[in-house]
Amino acid sequence: MKIDPNSSADLSxxxxxxxxxxxxxxxxxxxxxxxxxxxxxxxxxxxxxxxREALKRLAAQSLIRTxxxxxxxAFINRLSFEEAYxxxxxxxxxxxxxxxxxxxxxxxxRYALERACAPLSAERRTADQLATMRAEVSRxxxxxxxxxxxxxxxxxxxxxxxxxxxxxxxxxQLAGAVEAMQPxxxxxxxxxxxxxxxxxxxxxIADAIEAGDGGAATQGLTDLEVETRSLxxxxxxxxxxxxxxNQASSGQ
Amino acid sequence: MKIDPNSSADLSxxxxxxxxxxxxxxxxxxxxxxxxxxxxxxxxxxxxxxxREALKRLAAQSLIRTxxxxxxxAFINRLSFEEAYxxxxxxxxxxxxxxxxxxxxxxxxRYALERACAPLSAERRTADQLATMRAEVSRxxxxxxxxxxxxxxxxxxxxxxxxxxxxxxxxxQLAGAVEAMQPxxxxxxxxxxxxxxxxxxxxxIADAIEAGDGGAATQGLTDLEVETRSLxxxxxxxxxxxxxxNQASSGQ
DNA sequence: TAAATTTTATTTGTCTGACATTTAAAGGTC
DNA sequence: GACCTTTAAATGTCAGACAAATAAAATTTA
Numbered sequence: 001m002k003i004d005p006n007s008s009a010d011l012s013x014x015x016x017x018x019x020x021x022x023x024x025x026x027x028x029x030x031x032x033x034x035x036x037x038x039x040x041x042x043x044x045x046x047x048x049x050x051x052r053e054a055l056k057r058l059a060a061q062s063l064i065r066t067x068x069x070x071x072x073x074a075f076i077n078r079l080s081f082e083e084a085y086x087x088x089x090x091x092x093x094x095x096x097x098x099x100x101x102x103x104x105x106x107x108x109x110r111y112a113l114e115r116a117c118a119p120l121s122a123e124r125r126t127a128d129q130l131a132t133m134r135a136e137v138s139r140x141x142x143x144x145x146x147x148x149x150x151x152x153x154x155x156x157x158x159x160x161x162x163x164x165x166x167x168x169x170x171x172x173q174l175a176g177a178v179e180a181m182q183p184x185x186x187x188x189x190x191x192x193x194x195x196x197x198x199x200x201x202x203x204x205i206a207d208a209i210e211a212g213d214g215g216a217a218t219q220g221l222t223d224l225e226v227e228t229r230s231l232x233x234x235x236x237x238x239x240x241x242x243x244x245x246n247q248a249s250s251g252q
Numbered sequence: 253m254k255i256d257p258n259s260s261a262d263l264s265x266x267x268x269x270x271x272x273x274x275x276x277x278x279x280x281x282x283x284x285x286x287x288x289x290x291x292x293x294x295x296x297x298x299x300x301x302x303x304r305e306a307l308k309r310l311a312a313q314s315l316i317r318t319x320x321x322x323x324x325x326a327f328i329n330r331l332s333f334e335e336a337y338x339x340x341x342x343x344x345x346x347x348x349x350x351x352x353x354x355x356x357x358x359x360x361x362r363y364a365l366e367r368a369c370a371p372l373s374a375e376r377r378t379a380d381q382l383a384t385m386r387a388e389v390s391r392x393x394x395x396x397x398x399x400x401x402x403x404x405x406x407x408x409x410x411x412x413x414x415x416x417x418x419x420x421x422x423x424x425q426l427a428g429a430v431e432a433m434q435p436x437x438x439x440x441x442x443x444x445x446x447x448x449x450x451x452x453x454x455x456x457i458a459d460a461i462e463a464g465d466g467g468a469a470t471q472g473l474t475d476l477e478v479e480t481r482s483l484x485x486x487x488x489x490x491x492x493x494x495x496x497x498n499q500a501s502s503g504q
Numbered sequence: 505t506a507a508a509t510t511t512t513a514t515t516t517g518t519c520t521g522a523c524a525t526t527t528a529a530a531g532g533t534c
Numbered sequence: 535g536a537c538c539t540t541t542a543a544a545t546g547t548c549a550g551a552c553a554a555a556t557a558a559a560a561t562t563t564a
Contacts, residue, residue, distance in 0.1 A: 037515075056312075069515060079346045120360070168353070322526085527542100
């Protein structure tokens with residue numbers, strides 16, 4: 001492991017990359033202790049500050065954890081699904097907001113992925129997950145629910161559906177797609193009529209999941225996608241018309 | 253923005269979290285310049301080293317980029333799909349390897365997600381993407397191809413299929429699922445017979461995509477999943493039997 | 505001896521100050 | 535006006551110091 005002082009990249013970035021590659025490549029295994037900062041500084045022939053900056057880069061990606069004290073140090077961290085979820089959600093949220101991804105694009109991706117889970121969920125969901133779905137549907141039917149709370153309940157419903165597939169890899173992937181949509185969904189005002197329609201579709205989906213009918217659940221999700229997109233389209237069109245009453249709306 | 257010196261968390265972690273929240277929350281916008289390290293140190297009442305460690309944490313997540321020189325500094329970075337891809341692949345790969353996710357679980361997730369893309373890809377794929385798929389199928393049919401090269405071509409084929417959906421959010425999500433499988437796939441030895449079968453299925457899928465037949469493409473992926481899983485199962489069983497000839501295999 | 509306490513050594517976390525390097529803008533020269 | 539030099543500002547790196555946490559070793563005490 002040698003670093004290149006002539007490289008354009010920072011020394012701390014080079015060191016972080018080398019250690020990261022060693023982790024991904026399996027040379028460093030979970031719970032293994034890295035040499036102390038002082039030893040690493042010696043090995044790489046850099047100062048301790050530089051080593052520390054490299055380690056902080058790795059810590060930010062949950063690749064290592066550090067512990068103070070006599071037997072402390074930096075240890076290779078087992079990346080848990082929990083940690084990966086939150087990273088995934090942050091990244092997905094930023095991707096959507098920073099790249100001006102349209103509502104339609106995000107929505108299409110979300111429902112396409114969710115349909116991938118539906119047949120598995122219909123087959124494997126626990127009674128508890130089904131109960132969660134039912135409970136969220138009931139909550140969504142309450143008339144005095146705020147739009148924000150309605151969206152949050154929507155996310156909870158869909159998470160239960162996804163988790164029903166009993167595949168942590170799917171749950172991880174879907175976490176980003178479902179949760180990152182929430183800021184976009186929060187831009188929508190849900191009328192009583194549209195809520196009624198959504199609740200009805202949610203109920204149909206729950207029925208299909210309960211009956212173990214993956215096809216019906218998939219169809220329900222497709223209907224829900226159509227409903228959501230047309231709802232969003234009408235709302236965005238109305239807002240555009242309000243802002244520029246005389247011009248053709250530019251769309252979303 | 254105040255930091256809590258009594259918190260158990262490191263100062264640099266606290267500062268990084270605060271800035272990150274400001275980015276995710278939209279208070280800091282793309283290409284905006286953060287105060288200089290010295291100014292941040294003043295504001296947060298910490299040393300410049302601590303600020304730097306916080307900034308390196310953010311840089312590791314591609315949330316900021318830094319530039320040296322008179323007009324330099326730390327700028328909020330537009331998170332590109334490219335950057336997100338590679339982060340996603342790293343995270344997915346580590347999740348699978350560190351949590352001992354079974355081949356079946358990963359495989360199921362991958363094909364479920366890919367089937368979500370198939371109908372869209374059948375509808376929208378460009379001629380170029382179809383040509384890529386055909387080219388990879390041809391490559392896979394070459395008899396003297398190494399197992400590793402066969403797997404790499406497999407990934408390229410499926411990426412073209414996924415990108416055919418023309419939805420960057422889907423491509424981003426699938427990048428993790430498809431590429432992270434590669435180390436697992438590389439554990440498999442592909443016999444001439446099994447390669448023949450896979451190439452045939454790939455060819456059928458390409459046909460379906462060319463014909464715009466999403467249903468057939470989906471079915472082809474299902475067949476491919478069955479084939480891949482049974483192939484893996486037989487290979488893992490054979491290896492287990494070789495190691496412990498007298499005991500029941502523990503499976504993968 | 506056994507338990508409780510103190511000491512010690514190690515390691516990360518933070519601070520200070522310095523210098524190197526990069527970069528763009530300001531100033532000067534032809 | 536074009537070209538060169540200087541300057542200032544910012545990040546990158548280094549060195550050394552101390553603080554704080556922590557576990558093991560050493561010591562004291564019952």
